[in-house]
Amino acid sequence: MNLTVPSSASVSVQDLSLDFGAVSVLKALNLDIAEGEFVVLLGPSGCGKSTLLNCIAGLLDISDGRIFIKGRNVTWQEPAERGIGMVFQSYALYPQMTVEKNLSFGLRVAGTSKDEIARRIARAAEILQIEPLLQRKPAALSGGQRQRVAIGRALVRDVDVFLFDEPLSNLDAKLRSELRVEIKLLHRKLKNTMIYVTHDQIEAMTLADRIAVMRGGVIQQFDAPPVIYNRPVNRFVAGFLGSPGMNFLEGRLEDGKGGWHFAADGISIPLSTYGFERNPVAGSAAFGIRPEHVALNSGEDWPFSMTAMVEVVEPMGSDTLVWLLVAGQKFSVRVSAERAPAAGDTVTIGFDPMRASLFDGEAGKRI
Amino acid sequence: MSERATLAMPVAGADAAASDLAGPRGRKPRRTLSRRNIILYGTLFVVAVYYLLPLYVMVVTSLKGMPEIRLGHIFAPPVEITFQPWVKAWAEACTGLNCDGLSRGFWNSVRITVPSVVLSIAIASVNGYALANWRFKGAEVFFTILIVGAFIPYQVMLYPIVIILREMGIYGTLTGLVLVHSIFGMPILTLLFRNYFASLPEELFKAARVDGAGFWGIYLRIMLPMSLPIFVVAVIIQITGIWNDFLFGVVYTKPDLYPMTVQLNNIVNSVQGVKEYNVNMAATLLTGLVPLLVYFVSGKLFVRGIAAGAVKG
Numbered sequence: 191m192n193l194t195v196p197s198s199a200s201v202s203v204q205d206l207s208l209d210f211g212a213v214s215v216l217k218a219l220n221l222d223i224a225e226g227e228f229v230v231l232l233g234p235s236g237c238g239k240s241t242l243l244n245c246i247a248g249l250l251d252i253s254d255g256r257i258f259i260k261g262r263n264v265t266w267q268e269p270a271e272r273g274i275g276m277v278f279q280s281y282a283l284y285p286q287m288t289v290e291k292n293l294s295f296g297l298r299v300a301g302t303s304k305d306e307i308a309r310r311i312a313r314a315a316e317i318l319q320i321e322p323l324l325q326r327k328p329a330a331l332s333g334g335q336r337q338r339v340a341i342g343r344a345l346v347r348d349v350d351v352f353l354f355d356e357p358l359s360n361l362d363a364k365l366r367s368e369l370r371v372e373i374k375l376l377h378r379k380l381k382n383t384m385i386y387v388t389h390d391q392i393e394a395m396t397l398a399d400r401i402a403v404m405r406g407g408v409i410q411q412f413d414a415p416p417v418i419y420n421r422p423v424n425r426f427v428a429g430f431l432g433s434p435g436m437n438f439l440e441g442r443l444e445d446g447k448g449g450w451h452f453a454a455d456g457i458s459i460p461l462s463t464y465g466f467e468r469n470p471v472a473g474s475a476a477f478g479i480r481p482e483h484v485a486l487n488s489g490e491d492w493p494f495s496m497t498a499m500v501e502v503v504e505p506m507g508s509d510t511l512v513w514l515l516v517a518g519q520k521f522s523v524r525v526s527a528e529r530a531p532a533a534g535d536t537v538t539i540g541f542d543p544m545r546a547s548l549f550d551g552e553a554g555k556r557i
Numbered sequence: 558m559s560e561r562a563t564l565a566m567p568v569a570g571a572d573a574a575a576s577d578l579a580g581p582r583g584r585k586p587r588r589t590l591s592r593r594n595i596i597l598y599g600t601l602f603v604v605a606v607y608y609l610l611p612l613y614v615m616v617v618t619s620l621k622g623m624p625e626i627r628l629g630h631i632f633a634p635p636v637e638i639t640f641q642p643w644v645k646a647w648a649e650a651c652t653g654l655n656c657d658g659l660s661r662g663f664w665n666s667v668r669i670t671v672p673s674v675v676l677s678i679a680i681a682s683v684n685g686y687a688l689a690n691w692r693f694k695g696a697e698v699f700f701t702i703l704i705v706g707a708f709i710p711y712q713v714m715l716y717p718i719v720i721i722l723r724e725m726g727i728y729g730t731l732t733g734l735v736l737v738h739s740i741f742g743m744p745i746l747t748l749l750f751r752n753y754f755a756s757l758p759e760e761l762f763k764a765a766r767v768d769g770a771g772f773w774g775i776y777l778r779i780m781l782p783m784s785l786p787i788f789v790v791a792v793i794i795q796i797t798g799i800w801n802d803f804l805f806g807v808v809y810t811k812p813d814l815y816p817m818t819v820q821l822n823n824i825v826n827s828v829q830g831v832k833e834y835n836v837n838m839a840a841t842l843l844t845g846l847v848p849l850l851v852y853f854v855s856g857k858l859f860v861r862g863i864a865a866g867a868v869k870g
Contacts, residue, residue, distance in 0.1 A: 249763050270769030282760035286782040295778075296768030343768070355760075 199258065200225040200383035201246060201351055206255035208238075208245060208407075215241050216407045218255070223385065223400075228377050230394040231387045233404035234430065239387045242404070243353050246385065247276050260350050270296070272351075275344020279356040281336040283328035289339050290324040296347045307346075314345040317379065333361050334369060341376070354386040358393065370396060391431050395419065403427050421547070425554035428478050428547050434511055436478045436547070437521050443475040443548070443557070452477045452548065455517040459494045463544040467556045474551030481524040483545040486512060486531070492540030500535045514539065619643065619838035626834050642835035646843055650836060652812075652823040659840055661813075662820030666800055666847075668731055669816055673738035674795040678788065681743055685750025686776050690762050700751070707744035715808055722809060729811045737809055738799050746791055753787040754780060789855050797848040817844050 203221040207214070216238050223229050231239040244250040246257060248269035256265045264272045283292050290311060297307045315321045318338045328336055337357060344352055357373075358366045374397055377384055388394055394401050395415045402412040403426075411423045422428035428436050441454025450470050452459040459477060461470075485492065498514040498521070510530035512523045514537070523539055531537050548557040588594075614631055619642050621635040648658040655661060687693065688700055718737060719728060727733035757780070765775045806816040815823070821844045825837045 244763075247763075247767060249766060268769075269763075269767045274767065276764065276767045278760040278764060280758050280760050282758060282764035284761065284765075284779055295765075295770075299769040299774060343764070347768075 199223060200227065200260060201385065202258040203242075203246065204256045204258070206242070206245060206257065207253045208241060208250065209253045214407060216245070216252075219407070219409060221402060221409065221412065223383060226381045226383055228374075228384045228386065228397055228399045230398035230401045231385065231404060232389065232391065232394040232401050232430075234389060237404040238407040239389075239404050240355055241407075243276075243355055243385060243387045246351075247274055247353050248272050270300075273349050274351045274353055275347050275349040276353040276355065277337070277340045277344060277357045279359050281328070281340040281360075283336055283339055283343075285328050288325050288327055289320065289331070289342075292328065292339055293324075293342050293346050296343065310346045310348070314342040317345065317376070318342050334365050337361070337369060338372075341373075345380075350383060352380075352382050352384040354384065354388075356388055357386075359388070359390070366393075373397065391433065395431075403430060405430075420545075421556070423556050425476060425478070425549045428549070432480055434481050434522055434524065436480050437484075437516075439477040439517055439519055439521070441475065441477060441517065442473065443470055443550075444472055445470075452543075454519070457496060457517045459543055461543050461548070463493055463542055464546060464548065465544065466548075470548075470557055471550075475557065476549045476551065476554070478547040478549065479541055479543075479545060481511060481522040484521075484523045484539050484541045486523050486525045486529070486539055487537050488540060490540065493542050493544075495538055495540035497536055497538050500531050500533050500537055503530055503533050505530065512537070615838045615842055619835050619842060621835055623831075623833065623835065642833070642839040643843070645833075646824070646836045646840035650824045650840065652815075652820050652827070655812075659817060659820055659824070659843055662815055662817035663843075665731070665810075665814050665820075666817040669734055669738065669806070670796060670799045672735045673742070673799050674792060676735065677739040677742035677746055677795055678791050680739065681746030681791070682750045682781075682784070682788070683776065684743070684747040685752075686754050686780055687772075688747065688751045689754035690759075690775070690780075691772065700747075703744050703747055707748070711741070711804060715804075719808065728809065729814070731810070731814055734805060734809045734814075737805050738802070741805075742795055742798070745794070749791060749794075750784075750787060753784065757783060793851055793855055796851050800847050 199222045201221070201223040203219060206216055206219045206221075208216040219242065221229075221242075231242060233239045241250065245252050246259075248264065248267060248271075252265070256263060258264065259272055259274065262273075269276075283289075284295065287295065293311050293314060294307045297310065302310075311324070315324060318341060320335065320338050320342060323331060323335055323339070328339070331339065340357070341352075354373075358369055361369065370393055373386075377397075386393075386397060398415055400413060401415055401418050403410045403418060405426055411418055411427050418427060419431055422431065425438070429438070439452075439454050441452055444451055444453050446458075448460055448462070450461045450464075450466075452461060452475065454477070496516070498516055500512055500514055502513040504511040504513070505527060508527070509524055510527050512525055512531060514521045514523065516539075521539075525531075549555060550557055617634055618626060618631065620638050620640070622637065622639050622641070625636060646658055647660055649656060650658045684703075688696055722728040722733040722737075725733075727736070761779060762775060765779045770778065800816075801818060802816065803818045803822065806819045810816070810819075821840050824840050
């Protein structure tokens with residue numbers, strides 16, 4: 191167990207466990223977040239990401255482990271003492287109070303002077319551009335405005351760490367992408383540490399300095415978005431990120447005369463360009479490659495190429511997804527809309543295994 | 558991906574434009590005198606008459622003099638309207654040694670109902686809030702015991718409570734009765750408040766905690782202002798329940814302090830002298846007036862309260 195607090199860490203979670211009776215929700219979880227970093231906790235429903243955030247906020251009592259914020263051990267402290275501000279999915283604005291009273295509630299509870307409250311509200315309202323709304327009740331605000339007020343409530347309290355619990359999930363797609371940009375700008379302006387929970391991979395990819403992908407109460411991979419996307423540590427992470435998802439071919443890893451190659455039902459993919467994570471062992475494996483890393487009728491020379499028949503074509507506007515059968519398994523290729531073939535066409539596909547990910551057959555770990 | 562397991566070819570869209578040009582268009586016509594409406598409103602009318610007729614007879618009888626009542630036309634409206642029975646019921650009717658009518662019982666009932674309602678709702682709302690939001694150790698057990706308490710018949714507890722009140726030195730006083738009413742209101746009211754507070758978004762409670770508010774701060778500044786509708790409901794339940802109570806009133810007080818219901822019974826059921834039907838009817842109407850008023854007044858408030866509480870987010 192690491193007993194020292196990394197001095198650069200803004201938030202440090204050490205061996206955190208949480209049990210509800212016999213159910214273990216978080217399992218000896220470790221997470222170090224640097225000062226000013228934007229970290230996204232990403233995972234499917236029930237993976238424990240919101241629970242972890244609630245533990246950091248102090249809204250849930252943990253079973254074991256420690257939590258440090260700005261070098262202080264806050265494990266037993268009340269939420270208000272931890273120097274955190276939280277933005278909730280439902281905004282959680284107090285419906286009977288005006289926007290101004292909503293913003294000042296925390297300060298009034300803490301007994302801040304009137305002048306100071308007015309000063310801080312003016313600052314937050316200016317940053318978030320909600321000055322005209324200060325005297326309105328939450329019911330008279332749009333979803334985006336409510337979200338801004340909710341962020342403002344954390345802002346006025348001058349906290350070290352911002353916690354976001356799926357803050358954009360209640361908004362429509364257009365507003366969501368707008369506010370996503372605003373949150374990013376806000377982070378650049380404030381330079382606070384921010385922890386952001388979401389199940390939306392686009393939000394995670396666009397906002398995060400680092401993403402922690404969670405599953406079953408365990409962090410699977412904690413790294414920068416491009417690393418998570420291009421070099422997933424296991425099959426779960428590979429399959430969870432990316433839309434449309436990564437293609438997986440089930441087959442075997444074999445050591446032949448041309449070096450290591452991946453073999454599946456009539457095809458053999460040479461792996462001379464693939465960067466192995468660990469020493470390969472012959473046996474069952476899965477070969478994963480993203481639809482955009484496969485070229486269709488490119489005419490170029492690829493380390494691996496083959497012909498296949500187009501089964502279905504899915505136009506998605508900006509580009510088109512082409513479904514084929516490769517080695518008897520479903521396989522998708524992403525092409526620009528104008529180059530899309532028709533169903534029934536025979537096409538040539540090619541790719542470089544350098545862009546691929548290999549996972550072993552049993553644990554699904556990256557090879 | 559498994560969702561794309563079937564690679565079926567998309568079927569070309571059918572020609573949706575082909576439609577029956579002569580077909581119906583616009584709003585579907587409805588007949589006012591349909592069979593459904595006749596049955597519906599007929600049933601409502603019959604039921605309404607069934608409930609209103611006794612009330613009508615009571616009002617009419619209370620406005621008649623005794624000679625007119627003896628004619629026996631109970632449905633006939635009064636030939637000569639007199640308010641004398643009402644005056645007598647309120648200020649002159651005799652029960653036991655007192656001959657100051659129902660007025661004494663009325664004020665007793667007020668002095669019983671008001672503190673009981675305030676006390677029981679104050680305690681039960683805090684109970685419900687603690688049970689819904691602060692899941693303390695043993696909360697589930699506490700709640701179960703409370704709910705079981707709601708199903709134990711009152712009669713079982715009558716005598717033990719007499720002894721408890723006697724030992725506390727408040728047997729036969731209004732304080733004792735107020736205490737009994739408050740305790741017996743606890744299970745149902747706590748359940749009511751717990752369910753209401755549990756239905757409020759949990760994130761509001763969390764947000765208030767992050768903002769630094771404590772147990773009482775959250776209750777008084779966040780929860781209470783959002784709870785007008787449920788408080789109105791609780792007030793209705795308690796006022797009507799306590800005002801209409803007979804059993805506790807007759808067991809735990811003495812004649813000077815009898816609530817209105819007990820006194821009404823004593824007036825109506827007195828065996829001496831002539832039965833004054835008009836006075837009895839007036840006395841009964843007077844006693845029922847308070848719960849009736851509560852329904853009419855708070856019914857409006859209730860709807861307004863729900864509308865005010867209906868805030869998204």
